[in-house]
Amino acid sequence: MIGTLEQMIKDMEHGVYDFTKDGKCSSCGSCCSRYLPLSSKELKEIKRYVKKHHIKPKEHIFPTTEPMLDMTCPFRDEENKICTIYQQRPQICRSFLCSNPKNGIWATKREFHAKYRVVDMRKEIWEE
Ligand code: SF4
Numbered sequence: 219m220i221g222t223l224e225q226m227i228k229d230m231e232h233g234v235y236d237f238t239k240d241g242k243c244s245s246c247g248s249c250c251s252r253y254l255p256l257s258s259k260e261l262k263e264i265k266r267y268v269k270k271h272h273i274k275p276k277e278h279i280f281p282t283t284e285p286m287l288d289m290t291c292p293f294r295d296e297e298n299k300i301c302t303i304y305q306q307r308p309q310i311c312r313s314f315l316c317s318n319p320k321n322g323i324w325a326t327k328r329e330f331h332a333k334y335r336v337v338d339m340r341k342e343i344w345e346e
């Protein structure tokens with residue numbers, strides 16, 4: 219089991235988890251997490267955008283008997299396969315592309331986590 223997890227992390231580091239189509243983001247949403255490292259300026263701008271456009275958080279339901287924390291980004295509209303704040307999405311979302319090994323999940327995480335605080339967007343944008 220541990221071997222499998224290690225292999226999975228290695229694969230992700232080397233860009234094996236490539237969900238792009240013809241080299242472009244397929245908007246699959248697999249990388250859209252509710253926890254993102256954001257600058258305070260970005261958070262402020264997103265809050266303003268959400269208020270202005272009356273954006274409500276999206277819920278993501280998984281087939282399970284146990285209640286689960288919704289880890290997907292509250293801006294991910296799964297039905298229409300879009301980001302509801304696309305014009306105002308943060309830098310990490312603009313930079314990340316799963317097929318790029320140099321800018322893969324861990325490299326991007328390290329870069330942004332070193333600079334910014336991780337924000338629970340569902341909590342900080344709608345519940346505080
Ligand atoms: S960058 Fe994210 S949304 Fe785009 S294809 Fe890769 S995993 Fe999917």
Ligand code: SF4
Nearest residue numbers: 250291293294301311
């Ligand atoms: S802000 Fe948009 S692009 Fe970024 S994680 Fe959320 S849904 Fe995905």
